Amino acid sequence: MTDPNRCRGPLDDVRVVDLTTSLGAYTGRLLSDLGAEVIRVEPVTERPERHRPPLSQSGLSLNWAFMEAGKRIVSEADVDVASVIGTADLLLTSEGPAALSARGLHPGDTTQRNPALVHVSISPYGLTGPYADRPASDLTLLAAGGLLALAGDPDREPVRAWGDQTAVIAGTHAATAALIALLSLESTGRGQVVDLSAQEAVAHSLENAVQYLDLEGSVRRRAGAGPVEAGTGLFRCADGWVYLVGGLGGRPLAWPALVNWLLDQGIAEAETLLGPQWQERSWRRSSEASRIFRSIFERAARSGTKQELYEAGQSRGVSIAPVATPADLLASPQLTERGFFVPISVDGEQLLCPGPPYRFAGAPVGPRSGEPAVAAGAEPRRSGTPEHERTRA
Amino acid sequence: MTTALPLDGVRVADFTWVGAGPFLTKPLADHGADVIKIESRTRTDPIRWMAPFRDGEPGPDRSGYFANRNSSKRSICLDLKHPEGRRIALELIARSDVVANNYTPGTMDRLGLGYETVRRRTPEIIYLEMPMQGVSGPHRDFRGYGLTIAAAGGLLGLSGYPDRPPVGTGTNYPDHVPNPLHGAIAVLAALRNRRRTGRGEYIELAQLESTVNAIGPALLAAAAGHSTERMANDDPIAAPHGVYPCVGDDEWCAIGVFTDQHWKALTDVLEAPALARRPEYANPDGRRNARRELDTLLATETVAWNADTLAAALADRGVPAAPVRDAEGVLHHDPQLRARDHWVRLDHPVMGPSVYDGIPYRLSETPGRLRSPAPLLGADSRAVCVDLLGMSDAAYEDLAHEGVVG
Structure with missing residues (x-):
């Protein structure tokens, strides 16, 4: 009808x-x-x-x-x-x-x-x-x-x-x-x-892989979940992973907010992240810097769920996201x-x-x-x- | 070629920047729309400063990342915080059919260019926003970069090896597929509706929602109580199914065996009759149960083959197969992409002849084409202000002197 x-x-x-x-x-x-x-x-x-x-x-x-x-x-x-x-x-x-x-x-x-x-x-x-x-x-x-x-x-x-x-x-x-x-x-x-x-x-x-070859003569290869940079990437938490962006292109992003968040959770070692080398591109891109950051951040993250870390980090201006499963998405407060x-x-x-x-x-x-x-x-x-x-x- | 283009006469006031937005307006521009990028000299589009650069030397007019997504467009620079800059933007919008932006929620309102303001003057406008989370909801102000949307939208967590952390696609996939193309579809559908009804439209594309739609079947499965896990290259039906090593450094051939005929053909091509005779591999369930063992057995055979030769031999026998092409392979060594003239070389005033992605489809009667390389920053400021908006040369010079335009 x-x-x-x-x-x-x-x-x-x-x-x-x-x-x-x-x-x-x-x-x-x-x-x-x-x-x-x-x-x-x-x-x-x-x-x-x-x-x-x-x-x-x-x-x-x-x-x-x-x-x-x-x-x-x-x-x-x-x-x-x-x-x-x-x-x-x-x-x-x-x-x-x-x-x-x-x-x-x-x-x-x-x-x-x-x-x-x-x-x-x-x-x-x-x-x-x-x-x-x-x-x-x-x-x-x-x-x-x-x-x-x-x-x-x-x-x-x-x-x-x-x-x-x-x-x-x-x-x-x-x-x-x-x-x-x-x-x-x-x-x-x-x-x-x-x-x-x-x-x-x-x-x-x-993305830019063909242009990389054309303009700079390099062939992009698979690199896991992204480039190595301290503060950026996947981190383990209580119920899976979160994706954190604490820096891009060798430059820190919302770094004081990120460090203060860790300090407020009682992670005293986070003090070290306030040192001047954490502002430097070459240090941030070293595997040593990634390792140190990871051990500090995951100590704080292991007791929080994806959703808790997402909301707590974002409320402080930190770019963090859950690595969501389909079930997480069905329960997402935003989508709901x-x-x-x-x-x-x-x-x-x-x-x-x-x-x-x-x-x-x-x-x-x-x-x-x-x-x-x-x-x-x-x-x-x-x-x-x-x-x-x-x-x- | 001077054939009329199918979107001739459509104008887009393009406030998008960085990744997803410009890839939305690109197909419109390549099919004839006059897409005018509104840029800032003081806060340049970050992607103009993202590698790769011509000869590795950074500069706002040297990025291939920027150039590739901005073919066939014009660029003007405006100071949108200056009242005259805002006035010019509204003039341009009044002469446009579409406004697109991918700023964070509220930015266009703060600039005095929000939908309600625009609609009062230009009620038939099609106005698209593409905020990350949407313009409402408890997470509307959450921020993200890089892989944030792929992570929050579910694709990252589902893609990778079951025994390792997820890896995703190795690209910012939502910026290159669902977000921009869903946006282009929405704009075109709204244009079609306006031609019939005269009505404009407000379109909200939440990048999160667009990305979740792209994995829709996993959500429906979750709603039905199924758990979906990373499964590397496994397939729910086909086995063997994966990439197999071939002669050379990091050379692979992708193969999918969906039927018993495929299996017979694969064992014939590999000259492995012993495999063909094994009864436990004679049917799909048997092959799927034995898939890890089969992967190992096949790899010992494929490693003696050139990937192209193996793919061709299998394809001849009806088996889905293809060499795993890297950028070098797709740009220089793929006979099919070459026969279809996929890649386009455009002579950019600063970058010189450079490679752009071709349009992946051809319209037989009204084909699009990449009409021009990416615009230099502000290259068309004068032409747009004087020729399109009717500003006098003297007025333009005054505003340029003040830094409002140019």
């Missing part, structure tokens, strides 16, 4: 057909949060993404539940995919060119059939080039794009960021590109192909007071889900439904019939 008082998201009246794999699933999720109608067409064969652990009580992948929340799920068996694409403004796919051609979904063909369609092609390596059809996974794309080489301890193998971050890296760039193309579509009536390479998107997130987590229903199970990355003062934004409900078929475009079965969280 159409609700005339329905609040409209900024992408109201945009229809998206989502045929992606896990590499592209976050893009449609972001667009759905912003008010687009996202129709997820699932293949007839069972999708492994639905069973990837960890699982809900009913056996549904929680990763899948997060990525698909708010989308309208239909089975390929129940719809004519070509007709549904014909009603869409945006089409999302995330496979290489050969796989797309095999499904009749090559962007050259889809946009020729539908001149007012923006086909956002997210693919591992892009639609062209010698690797365009190489198989890929999150790990291999982090490797190919250069981010994996920057992560890890020097004496161990390079190590992956948690989760499928390539879906986030490619997905955020893809949503940006999709919206640029949508603006163009809505002003000219002309569709087009967006050719996004996940490898290139990863290569766009190397701001109502960040919203309940969604995953197969009938009510779970708290992170809210959207941004808030609009004048429009609703966020997970539009919990349960990715399996619906029978796609409605024709703008027929005045159902707003579909999504329920507001």
Whole structure:
């Protein structure tokens, strides 16, 4: 039923057909949060993404539940995919060119059939080039794009960021590109192909590593959790780690506040940190200085929890943060007071889900439904019939 | 090339600085928006003083860290604490579609440039703030640097080896992926909404919340009672799954075996039929249970291979594989990135020809492009004041003499 008082998201009246794999699933999720109608067409064969652990009580992948929340799920068996694409403004796919051609979904063909369609092609390596059809996974794309080489301890193998971050890296760039193309579509009536390479998107997130090589001739290597500097880094506390920034670039930051905090906790040895060498770059960057600071700070920190140290340090102007676990975040006073987590229903199970990355003062934004409900078929475009079965969280 | 760019006609008054903000306005600038950075001569953007520098020599117009995130933009210098500086800023905002800033909460209000002030004069403005913790809540004034957001947002603690302290991504990941790109998405969605409704928008992007959204599945899992731990390169399904040593110093090949076909292909390529015959490795559960043992066995085989050759041989057989590229590898030795012309060399007036990250996507009909290298500090002060805001040359000279502009 159409609700005339329905609040409209900024992408109201945009229809998206989502045929992606896990590499592209976050893009449609972001667009759905912003008010687009996202129709997820699932293949007839069972999708492994639905069973990837960890699982809900009913056996549904929680990763899948997060990525698909708010989308309208239909089975390929129940719809004519070509007709549904014909009603869409945006089409999302995330496979290489050969796989797309095999499904009749090559962007050259889809946009020729539908001149007012923006086909956002997210693919591992892009639609062209010698690797365009190489198989890929999150790990291999982090490797190919250069981010994996920057992560890890020097004496161990390079190590992956948690989760499928390539879906986030490619997905955020893809949503940006999709919206640029949508603006163009809505002003000219002309569709087009967006050719996004996940490898290139990863290569766009190397901070300054490529510029270091270009300008100073040095190749950045993995260096654990950061450069060696006394007062900065990870420190053990009663229930995990805190991340403290007591200096940057060899210069102390809020040093008197930090030292006084330690002295007030009865750590007399902290007096030594008031010596003049603690203002000097070369000393601060020595491993000896790091060792001394660590032993003093951890003596104070070992009796405090992450949260206690966070609040006590920050109240004194010290830059300190908890190394938060997901459970810590669910209990975070900041996120709780701001109502960040919203309940969604995953197969009938009510779970708290992170809210959207941004808030609009004048429009609703966020997970539009919990349960990715399996619906029978796609409605024709703008027929005045159902707003579909999504329920507001 | 002079093709019309898709964001031609959009103007951004860009008060962002340091890391995340400028990477938000960069895709807008590279697709045609007139992004005008409002900078200060006395309190220069700290990232202008962050390495790397051309030839290792520091200077406000020599940083590659700054340059890479500020292509296609203009720069003006204003003293925002001077009434005339503030007036010029408001004039510029009145001729803009978007205002973006990543100052600490309350800063824009103190400068007389807060949303309520701006909205009174320019009601259709799209105004984005990106405070670390948000503009409300008990931690709104907490401060942080470097990896603070990655730590407080959960990604740092989840990334690394299970038997060691966390290591994260080795970069300030939130500054380069979720925070700026979520911001760009929000601004573009608001622009689209304004074209249909005429309404402006106030957008608040709390960097903490944006970062937590990027690990959303871990939060949903925690809410369902699962504990999520660091798992190095392990995968919930695939095994073997990891990076394996190859010929050379610190050379690795990333490999993921998701199916029995992948396993068969891997053992064929490595010419290890003995492995293929072991019944305990014949199915995914068996391989996952034996993954540490398999990692060791595979490493003794891969170490005789060149990483590129091994990745190519595996990819030919349908197995996800790639060499672990470092900066040298992605810049100089990757055939795919070269074929796609990923890296862009722009001739900067001080730094000379320098490498910028390319746009990771191409729009077939309205492609973006890096139109110009990063602006010198204040390079466009006169052009913006005189040509855009209609100030007389004499008035400009007076204000420049007073140090208000220029």
